[in-house]
Amino acid sequence: MPASSWWRDAVIYQVYIRSFADADGDGIGDIAGIRERLPYLAALGVDALWINPWYASPQADAGYDVADYRAIEPAYGTVADAEKLVVDAHEHGLRLIPDIVPNHTSDQHVWFRAALADEPGARERYVFRPGRGPGGAEPPNNWRSHFGGSAWTRVPDGSWYLHLFDPGQPDLNWANPEVAAEFESVLRFWFDRGVDGFRIDVAHGLVKDPELPDLTDASDQLGRTYPPGGHPYVDREGVEEIYEAWRRVADEYAGERMFVAEAWTPAPERLARYVAPGRLHTAFNFDYLVAPWDPAALRETIDVTTGFLRAAGAPATWVLSNHDVVRHPSRYGRPTREREEVPTSTVAREDATDLALGTRRARAALLLEAALPGGMYVYQGEELGLPEVEDIPDDARQDPTWRRSGYTVRGRDGARVPLPWSSSGTSAGFSPPGAAAPWLPQPDGWASYAADRQEGDPDSVLELYRAALTRRREHPALGDGDMSWVSAPGDAVLHLRREPGFACVVNLGEEPVDLPTHEVLLASVPLEDDRLGPDAAVWLAVP
Template sequence: MPDTPWWRDAVIYQVYIRSFADADGDGIGDIAGIRERLPYLADLGVDALWINPWYASPQADAGYDVADYRAIDPAYGSVADAEKLIVDAHEHGLRLVPDIVPNHTSDQHVWFRAALADEPGARDRYVFRPGSGPDGAEPPNNWRSHFGGPAWTQVADGSWYLHLFDPGQPDLDWSHPDVAAEFEAVLRFWFDRGVDGFRIDVAHGLVKDATLPDLGDADDLLGRSYAPGGHPFVDRDDVLEIYESWRRVADAYPGDRMFVAEAWTPAPERLARYVAPGRLHTAFNFDYLVAPWDPTALREAVDITTGHLREVGASATWVLSNHDVVRHPSRYGRPAREPESVPTSAVPPVSDDAPDLALGTRRARAALLLEAVLPGGMYVYQGEELGLPEVEDIPDDKRQDPTWERSGHTVRGRDGARVPLPWSDQEGASAGFSPDGAAEPWLPQPDGWARYAASRQQGDPDSVLELYRTVLARRRAHPALGDGDLTWVSAPGDAVLHLRREPGFACVVNLSDAPIDLPAHDEVLLTSVPLEDGRLGSDAAVWLAVS
């Protein structure tokens, strides 16, 4: 389908820039490191890169506290370096999609510094309120931060400001015209430099109920206990007007510029509203991401998502891991959670159960084959193509995630999914993440990390890396895969998932506890693990050519 916009079935690789590749030896990933690895990414078979925030930032939350949206953080490079990366990526056939963070700024942003100085009108761009109680010494309401503790911080004159994340991330007030105008200008600044789209952080959370009512359940930070649209800061209807405006900005540029939303919504039909015509292009499918390794849960997530998106003409976006959740080989190596066990916060807790990594990796290989045949696009989080597990034994004094401090050292946070990548088992103490003689990586790599190194897996037909390369190449080449529809052959409740894509393609995933016979087929195209005497083993998947 040559006229299909690229983003409807693209494979997009998520670059967590701090942990991807360090070229200058300071222990922190950078733009130069990404440029050096572009041939690897092109060879992997992805279509685009999503880069986590690279803007100037004091790094209270790994760059999601932006001090200047038109500047690159010096640890990563400069705007000129970013422009070179955009050109280089395009020359490698890769599009580039940076993050944008519109819910909040850094407390070091010029606007917030003016607000603290109480310059006329400056506080109106944020959510400042007087405190509660007789002397105003209590927060204005009972809202809590995603990182733990109250969502309010008091300033010197006694007033309080809202921060649904870290105190260094004050929430903007999107009812103020300056805020809307500034972000449209920021979009144009980067579109003018050639970026191909944006991933929108906290896309569901920009608009707040101006009355700031208490939450009925102070722990419900994603609207699970409210009627759709009724939560005071999650998925409110007015947020869609913002994205209609942003869509007009993107549509004024050539080349199918796109947006992908990080939108946690209490119901799938609410997510579809974000990607209706005239709004955003795609949105992450978190119901699929949090589904356990369970055939009923996985099938329901696929059916519900594709059904609602089909109604608005949008394509689905599938994802198994990202920088905010436990890596899926570790998730799948633990006992299955109940399907309805979904997070109430954007920072899901980490289980204390020790994972069975052999089992989790086997399931992750099967999950890749299933994900790659679903209609729409898919995201690959850096390192999942190496089979990286969650690092769960980071020393407490090395943890960086603000969740660790804000929770009183009770929630380990997201550092375990953000450990710097192992590129080589031949290059110094950082497994090739940094050049020889460099500073220690910003997060410590565990013992034995080099066994996952890309160089070690290169050319090994049994490695996770070579499986990803094969899957992505065949996904791109097969006419049945990408955008479109699917048909289930298996019945709801079956322990084996069996689906067809036309023309002539089937995928079977065995989630039962015993090997199964293959259904009628013309050819075995690919398996997640070798067949067992011609049968598909438990926790395995196969692609078939069918008549």
């Protein structure tokens, strides 16, 4: 492996395409909008873009229900537009990583239509089973959809098909060689068009127990109560063989094409299996994302993650927010909780959110994250300090969780509201003048977070991100490599050191703290008489 492998310490910006930038005025983000904003992304200091699914889709789950993996959703553009984006991104020094969705297709995919028609061999590509009970009227087992309700839907001839997500997302049968061959072909289709890698959706879920046994606890959808590899559809043995084949495909291409896995595993040591030599390059570190704002929890997560991944020869990949979870300024502004399995906005919260506190902590969290060894992801809008939007009108909600829960669970829309680019205009610059309303409504005051309002303001979140990412790229101690702790376990202050001559100090306590001999490189907030205040972080040049 080359010492300069770009993906080992890359900063990758997540583009949730529907909400990033709308160039054609239909209220939906598009590829042309991304192309227009490439100079902004390059100036931010990121190395690559991950784009949520851009494929042709009926949008039952915002594009994660793919009808055609070799076509672009018309609202976003065309394959030719995607090819132009790849070229333009490369000209700006940015790599491009689309999403790929291998656990399920859309129910409008040609394969599933053939399965419903019961064409020979078509149902073997999916998971169809007879029902239980009198006349097969009950689902084949007790599995629940991640979006609420049963994970099974009955078709007119009486059979049932599995969908761990929406009924419009039937699960594929990865025991069928046709499925593996099809996805290797899809990888080559996009690699041939210059993409630099893929983010793999539900990477932990492809292999199912062929017996489809009932879950001991029907609510345990992440395998927390099962022995390693023992859950019937989470992180099962055999998934590594799929990714070994994918790695062989990627290695056929020049330029170090890479994969990053969305793999929710019951334990960090299980995550290391996905990034062992000859498999995937990186995997999201969700244990870090779900850790509360607590020094012991953060330190434990950092140590465990780096330890297991170092043993596998893989870098850590740090992430604070994405399109499926509550934006971290809002999370950090709530009373400190124990570690949450998945901090999604699907669970209604009654806690009051102290957004000023959450934003202060989020600024500190950025400096901690960017100081850690490995790579990191930036979810669009976090560089603007965007909070979770928690007051979307019920009649405007789009997430299928809202409908599947009987209109009781709010869903993930609050993290997906279209970005504010300018402090003027009816959509804060998301769409051009005279455009249709954004696909999700922007709240009052959204323009106060606009990029143009933060430009040049040294106290803004945007300028803090630019400074942090610039210094991270320039400093020889940062990026891939090792770290050591200066602080002791149990301290309210996290103090880490990286060589040569770099320290990051984060104060998670309630009182200001003294700093070692130093030169300040960057601080999340101004120091208080040369002391670091609560919920703050600083980068130091040290002897």
